[in-house]
Structure formats: C-alpha cells, structure tokens
Amino acid sequence: DVKVTQSSRYLVKRTGEKVFLECVQDMDHENMFWYRQDPGLGLRLIYFSYDVKMKEKGDIPEGYSVSREKKERFSLILESASTNQTSMYLCASRPRTSGSEEQYFGPGTRLTVT
Amino acid sequence: GQNIDQPTEMTATEGAIVQINCTYQTSGFNGLFWYQQHAGEAPTFLSYNVLDGLEEKGRFSSFLSRSKGYSYLLLKELQMKDSASYLCAVRGRSNDYKLSFGAGTTVTVRA
Numbered sequence: 001d002v003k004v005t006q007s008s009r010y011l012v013k014r015t016g017e018k019v020f021l022e023c024v025q026d027m028d029h030e031n032m033f034w035y036r037q038d039p040g041l042g043l044r045l046i047y048f049s050y051d052v053k054m055k056e057k058g059d060i061p062e063g064y065s066v067s068r069e070k071k072e073r074f075s076l077i078l079e080s081a082s083t084n085q086t087s088m089y090l091c092a093s094r095p096r097t098s099g100s101e102e103q104y105f106g107p108g109t110r111l112t113v114t
Numbered sequence: 115g116q117n118i119d120q121p122t123e124m125t126a127t128e129g130a131i132v133q134i135n136c137t138y139q140t141s142g143f144n145g146l147f148w149y150q151q152h153a154g155e156a157p158t159f160l161s162y163n164v165l166d167g168l169e170e171k172g173r174f175s176s177f178l179s180r181s182k183g184y185s186y187l188l189l190k191e192l193q194m195k196d197s198a199s200y201l202c203a204v205r206g207r208s209n210d211y212k213l214s215f216g217a218g219t220t221v222t223v224r225a
Contacts, residue, residue: 031211033211035215040122041217042118042201042215042218043157043201043203043213043215045213045214048211048212058212059214090157094211102162103159103213104159105157106156107155107156108155
C-alpha cells in the first residue's frame with residue numbers, strides 16, 4: 001500500500017514564525033503536491049514537484065515556498081506565517097506514469113496561526 | 115481558468131440512491147476524478163473518467179459527458195459509512211499533473 005505521511009496532524013504557530021510542513025511518501029513517486037483545504041473553497045494547489053529539485057507554482061503560491069531535496073520528501077515552508085494561512089494542508093503523491101491517474105493523499109496537517 | 119461546480123450538501127436515507135452532479139469549465143480536459151473524504155481524514159480515490167459514458171464500481175458509478183462539461187457520481191444502496199464529502203476534480207492537459215478541485219459535496223446518510 002502507498003503511504004503518505006505528514007509530520008504533524010495539528011500545529012499551532014504564532015504570526016511571523018517560520019513554519020515547516022513535512023511530507024514523506026514511501027512508494028518512489030516522482031510527483032508530489034501540496035494543497036490547502038478551506039471550507040467552501042475545496043482543495044487548492046499551492047506547489048507541486050515532478051522530480052527531485054524540481055518545483056512549480058500551483059494556483060496560490062504566494063506566501064509559501066517548497067523544497068524537494070530527496071525523492072521521498074517534499075517540504076512546504078511558510079516563511080512568515082500569517083493568520084490567513086490557518087488551514088488544513090494536504091500532501092499528495094503519484095507516480096509519473098500511472099494507469100489509474102490517482103493521487104495518494106496524506107492525513108493532513110491542521111495549522112492554526114494565532 | 116478552471117471552474118468546477120458541485121452542490122454543497124445532500125441528504126439521503128440509508129438504502130436509497132444519491133446522484134452528485136459536477137459541471138466544469140476548464141482550459142483543456144484530460145480526465146475527471148471523484149474522491150471521497152471522511153471528516154478529518156485524507157481524500158481517497160473513487161473513480162476516473164476520461165471518455166464519455168458510465169464507469170461502474172460496485173455500489174458507486176461515475177458518468178462523464180465531455181460535450182456538456184458534466185459528470186455525476188451515483189451512490190447506490192446507501193450505507194451510513196457513505197456519509198462523507200465527495201470531491202470532483204479535473205485534470206486540464208495531458209502533460210499536466212495538476213488537478214483542479216470543486217468545493218466538495220457533503221453527503222449525509224440518515225437511518
């Protein structure tokens with residue numbers, strides 16, 4: 001079974017703090033994604049990576065950066081957390097070639113910025 | 115841009131059938147996905163349609179009409195465990211890994 005894990009289920013940070021959200025997958029997938037999920041807005045793509053050291057902006061990259069130094073790990077960084085970044089953050093992965101085309105999601109990190 | 119619409123909430127009775135509609139207007143189309151998400155959990159993949167027609171998987175079926183920009187997810191013989199949010203997502207281009215998601219439909223199954 002594919003397993004995608006995220007470093008924390010719940011996180012509380014203060015405004016202005018630097019925040020790291022870690023995601024690890026154990027199936028050698030090339031593609032990894034970071035989304036945020038907000039009520040009424042659904043999942044919105046922040047950044048994605050199609051291979052090690054490769055990254056592309058999604059639909060809402062402002063205020064975020066990412067790092068992909070190893071294939072299995074994709075980190076989301078909030079350089080200076082703000083209250084409007086309070087959200088559920090979901091990581092996902094998929095192989096480059098996939099018969100079913102599905103993405104595999106981690107359990108999510110609920111981040112609260114106070 | 116991508117515009118994906120689905121109803122916010124639906125309620126149905128155990129044993130009944132519910133149909134969740136999804137309409138989309140996207141720049142390019144290369145597949146439509148349905149995911150299920152229980153409260154507090156990760157989304158899990160249900161179905162993928164890239165050609166017109168109906169795909170059936172047990173109690174769940176998904177339909178696609180590309181000319182109408184329309185899909186539905188049909189849940190039959192509803193069970194209490196089917197209470198969840200159902201997410202419609204579209205892949206825009208064949209060489210694009212990105213999915214654009216609708217806001218999700220929360221289905222509540224009542225006894």
